[in-house]
Amino acid sequence: xxxxxxxxxxxxxxxxxxxxxxxxxxxxxxxxxxxxxxxxxxxxxxxxxxxxxxxxxxxxxxxxxxxxxxxxxxxxxxxxxxxxxxxxxxxxxxxxxxxxxxxxxxxxxxxxxxxxxxxxxxxxxxxxxxxxxxxxxxxxxxxxxxxxxxxxxxxxxxxxxxxxxxxxxxxxxxxxxxxxxxxxxxxxx
Amino acid sequence: xxxxxxxxxxxxxxxxxxxxxxxxxxxxxxxxxxxxxxxxxxxxxxxxxxxxxxxxxxxxxxxxxxxxxxxxxxxxxxxxxxxxxxxxxxxxxxxxxxxxxxxxxxxxxxxxxxxxxxxxxxxxxxxxxxxxxxxxxxxxxx
Numbered sequence: 001x002x003x004x005x006x007x008x009x010x011x012x013x014x015x016x017x018x019x020x021x022x023x024x025x026x027x028x029x030x031x032x033x034x035x036x037x038x039x040x041x042x043x044x045x046x047x048x049x050x051x052x053x054x055x056x057x058x059x060x061x062x063x064x065x066x067x068x069x070x071x072x073x074x075x076x077x078x079x080x081x082x083x084x085x086x087x088x089x090x091x092x093x094x095x096x097x098x099x100x101x102x103x104x105x106x107x108x109x110x111x112x113x114x115x116x117x118x119x120x121x122x123x124x125x126x127x128x129x130x131x132x133x134x135x136x137x138x139x140x141x142x143x144x145x146x147x148x149x150x151x152x153x154x155x156x157x158x159x160x161x162x163x164x165x166x167x168x169x170x171x172x173x174x175x176x177x178x179x180x181x182x183x184x185x186x187x188x189x
Numbered sequence: 190x191x192x193x194x195x196x197x198x199x200x201x202x203x204x205x206x207x208x209x210x211x212x213x214x215x216x217x218x219x220x221x222x223x224x225x226x227x228x229x230x231x232x233x234x235x236x237x238x239x240x241x242x243x244x245x246x247x248x249x250x251x252x253x254x255x256x257x258x259x260x261x262x263x264x265x266x267x268x269x270x271x272x273x274x275x276x277x278x279x280x281x282x283x284x285x286x287x288x289x290x291x292x293x294x295x296x297x298x299x300x301x302x303x304x305x306x307x308x309x310x311x312x313x314x315x316x317x318x319x320x321x322x323x324x325x326x327x328x329x330x331x
Contacts, residue, residue, distance in 0.1 A: 090216075098214045099265050103238045129219045131230045139232045144222040150231065150313070152304075162307040166223055173307040 079127035080117065083140075086130040087113055093132055102134040108156035113138050116151070116159060119178055120185045147187050193300035197242055197286035205276030208248035209285065209299060210261055210322060213269040220330050227327065229271050234315040235303055242300035247287065248272070248322075250295035258322045261293075270323035273315050281311035 090105040097104070117128075117140070128140040128151075137154040151161040162173040163184040174180045217233035220226075236243050246261050262268050275285045283301035290296045303312040 093216070098217070098233075099212050099268065100244055101237050101239070101241075129230070131219065131232045132216050133232050134235050135238050139230065141219060141230060143219070143224070146223060148223060160307065164308060171308055 079125060080121055082127045083117060083121070083130060084114055086127075087138065090130065090132050090138060097132065098134060100134070102132070103136040105132050105138060106136040106156075109137050109153050112156045112159070113140065113153050116153070116178070120182045122189070124189045125185060126188055142185075142188055145188055147184065149181075149184055149188075151181065193242070193284045197284050197288075197298055197300040199279065199284035200287055203247065203249075203275045203285050203287070203297075205274060205279070207275045208272040208322070209245040209275055209278065209297065210248055210251075210258060211243070211245050211271050211273070211319075212261060212265060213271050214265075215267050215269075218269060225329070227321075227324070229269075229316050229319050231310070231312040231316040233271070234273075234312040234319075242286075242298040243303065245285075245297050245299055246293065246295045247297050248295075250287075254294065256295075261295075262323060269321060269325070271319040272322045273319050277315065277318055278311075281314055283311065 087110050091107060091110060093102075093105055095104050096102060113130075126142065126144055128142050128149075131139040131141060133139055133152070133154065135154060137152065139153070140149075140151040142149040146167045147163065147165055149161060149163040151159055153159045158176060160173070160175045161177075161181050161184075162171070163181075164171045165187070172180060172184060211229075211233065213229045213233050217230045218227055219230045221228050234243060248258065251258060251260070258270055262270055278285055278299050278301075281301065281303075283299045283303075285297060285299055287297045301311065303315075304310050
């Protein structure tokens with residue numbers, strides 16, 4: 001088979017930043033025929049690295065290469081990959097996954113979580129523990145280095161979080177406050 | 190009168206120290222590196238998707254019926270079983286209401302708001318205070 005078909009959820013290193021636009025356009029073009037195809041850029045010194053996923057369908061790597069994808073599965077932050085993979089795996093949970101009638105996890109909530117993580121995680125940020133919620137949301141949790149952070153995503157575009165430093169008893173909580181959340185995430189480094 | 194006190198009134202014959210058991214799916218077991226232990230996520234102590242109150246099993250009824258706690262996990266062998274006390278639930282403004290089902294005579298519900306208050310949300314307090322009744326030890330993640 002001449003075509004290279006990869007299972008969904010592949011990582012694509014799309015090279016230097018100028019190519020990012022082309023990859024984004026490719027993903028946009030792909031969207032009508034697939035359940036989900038999005039590009040999530042994250043910053044690195046040399047590359048703009050994107051995550052492309054298409055739900056449970058397959059996508060054509062050659063098509064991606066045509067927009068100058070230089071290398072598949074290349075990434076700078078293993079913690080970020082680990083987290084995104086875990087989030088995407090949650091999409092496989094069926095209704096009733098908790099034995100108490102829980103709802104399947106919504107793609108929109110996962111997409112929002114991916115986007116939020118790209119804004120708050122840096123290369124050294126430990127991977128959060130990713131937890132499904134009974135109404136289709138996701139929860140991101142860090143419990144390390146004396147810091148507890150829980151981020152709740154119950155509907156797309158909205159999140160709330162609470163954080164505490166168990167050593168100093170300092171606490172914070174907020175809704176849609178990325179800057180404050182990023183400050184707390186910074187304490188995990 | 191609140192929704193819970195009307196629909197699921199607290200049964201004070203369930204004593205404060207009585208254990209309420211909750212099945213914990215693998216996806217809700219987290220490692221708390223600050224406490225160096227595995228514990229349930231707070232997400233494991235939310236009400237059902239349709240707003241029905243959180244289901245639990247009364248250990249006292251299991252004992253009465255001479256059933257092992259692990260019997261609650263029948264069909265869910267990779268799950269764990271955690272316990273909170275009725276007193277803890279009441280401390281966070283919940284009612285504890287027996288609701289026997291054909292398939293689970295020891296079934297009860299814990300009714301009340303669980304997510305508001307963020308850092309002091311009952312679901313967080315339950316997760317922190319929960320003890321394992323059935324749990325397969327596993328190595329700490331690196």
